[in-house]
Amino acid sequence: MSKFRRLRHEIGSGLARCRRLAAVAACILAATALAMPAAAEPIRGSGSTFAFPIIAAWSDGFLRDRNDGGDFVGNDAGVDYEPVGSLGGIMRLAQPEIDFAASDAPLPPAETSKRGLAQFPIVLGGIAPVVNLDGIGPGRLRLSGAALADIYLGRIERWNHPVLRELNPELALPDLPIGVVYRSDGSGSTLTWTRFLSRASADWRQQMGADTVIAWLRGAGARGSAGMIEAVQRTKGAIGYAEFGQVRRSGLAFTQVQNHAGAFVTPSPEVFAATAGAVRWDAGQDFHADPGDVDAPGAYPLTAATFILMHKRDRSEGRTLRTLYFLSYALDKGAKEAAALGYVPLPAELAGTVRDYWRASLPGGAGL
Structure with a gap:
């Protein structure tokens, strides 16, 4: 046999062995795949x-x-x-x-x-009104539903407005523009917020109503609770609304809210639980x-x-x-x-x- 034919024979034999080994490897891989559990779907x-x-x-x-x-x-x-x-x-x-x-x-x-x-x-x-005001800590500022409605309607534009000073005679409210922040996405928090404003203000109820998405008259939109909190953190004088736990962890100040019985209530898990306990x-x-439609004296209206x-x-x-x-x-x-x-x-x-x-x-x- 010539050197050329012998070399070609050896190459052919080697390729055949490779193909057999590849086939065996493929079978092993297939058997392993069958033995392994399928990836779990979340x-x-x-x-x-x-x-x-x-x-x-x-x-x-x-x-x-x-x-x-x-x-x-x-x-x-x-x-x-x-x-x-x-x-x-x-x-x-x-x-x-x-x-x-x-x-x-x-x-x-x-x-x-x-x-x-x-x-x-x-x-x-619960939903808590959240503000960015120097020198005013959590739970110190008092806000009524009527005042909040007028802030979001554009009738109260500065923090030293007479209505806000009357609600907070012990606080030195600054002569600072109020930066309104609202949820731009379809939000249950917005529904809770606007239901409260609709109950507290006939003007809000007639002009704006309550829904997960509304046509806001003023302010800047933010997506999600985290986006809301970040927007308020960026702007001195800003006001917004978000889930209480996230507000508390952010370090921003949340406010007291006047309920349907006229009492000012500080948001907390304890008052949320008491309010929800009165729901049928x-x-x-x-x-x-x-849960926000509870008229009990200590109820929190944004539960x-x-x-x-x-x-x-x-x-x-x-x-x-x-x-x-x-x-x-x-x-x-x-x-x-x-x-x-x-x-x-x-x-x-x-x-x-x-x-x-x-x-x-x-x-x-x-x-x-």
């Missing part, structure tokens, strides 16, 4: 920025609980939550990959029935209620609740059940996390009513 939610900090904390806690051998047969991928605002969350729930929406603006029963949705509260809290939570109406919305029929039983395991963690083991962040966990009786509602309304809920 539970997907979207909506309220009011509730974003606590949902993020619950997601972390849920994963830790699973890793420590907790009782919940959940999903090791955790929760993927987009804080797009209450209105955005409800809209995204129509997307097939979304398992739940979180909203501070509950839908009326006729709407949940039409859309085939279950709706129930998951956590309580009706499972037959999908828990549709407004709010975050509601979870889920499909009754358009998601598989397995997907619904894994979401309920996460929410079950939130009601039980997540109560301490909620309190630590300035929210109010659901009272035990209300949490029990919510569980009964799951069993009656959602596929797989009867197994909880």
Whole structure:
């Protein structure tokens, strides 16, 4: 055999061996892939920025609980939550990959029935007016609903306005323009805020009304609770509104608010809990209620609740059940996390009513 033919033969034999080895390697890789569990899909939610900090904390806690051998047969991928605002969350729930929406603006029963949705509260809290004024600390400034309405309508433009001085005779309010900040996205916080202003001011009620999105007359828009707080922090003399726990952690000053009975109330988890305790939570109406519409003497008029919305029929039983395991963690083991962040966990009786509602309304809920 010539050197050329011998070389060609050796190359051919080598290539054949390579092909056999490649085939074996491919089989090994395929068998390994079949033996490995499929990548877990996260539970997907979207909506309220009011509730974003606590949902993020619950997601972390849920994963830790699973890793420590907790009782919940959940999903090791955790929760993927987009804080797009209450209105955005409800809209995204129509997307097939979304398992739940979180909203501070509950839908009326006729709407949940039409859309085939279950709706129930998951956590309580409050909206606080927040200001950036030198020398005025948290809880010192007093504001009425009528004064807040006039600020946002443009009738009160400076901090030393006579109406504000009369409400705060002990404070040296500065001769400084009031920088109004509002939520530009569809927000349950805006609904809570504008409902309060509508009750306190006939002019606001007639001109502006209450909704998750309104046509603001003045000021600068901000997206999300974090965006609201950042905008107020940037501007001396600014005023805005945001979830109390986030406001408190920001270091900005929150104000006392005059309630429907005429008393000035400082926001706190304790007053949110007392106010929400006076609400009639009706499972037959999908828990549709407004915690801010309580006339008790010590009630805080900007108390709010975050509601979870889920499909009754358009998601598989397995997907619904894994979401309920996460929410079950939130009601039980997540109560301490909620309190630590300035929210109010659901009272035990209300949490029990919510569980009964799951069993009656959602596929797989009867197994909880």
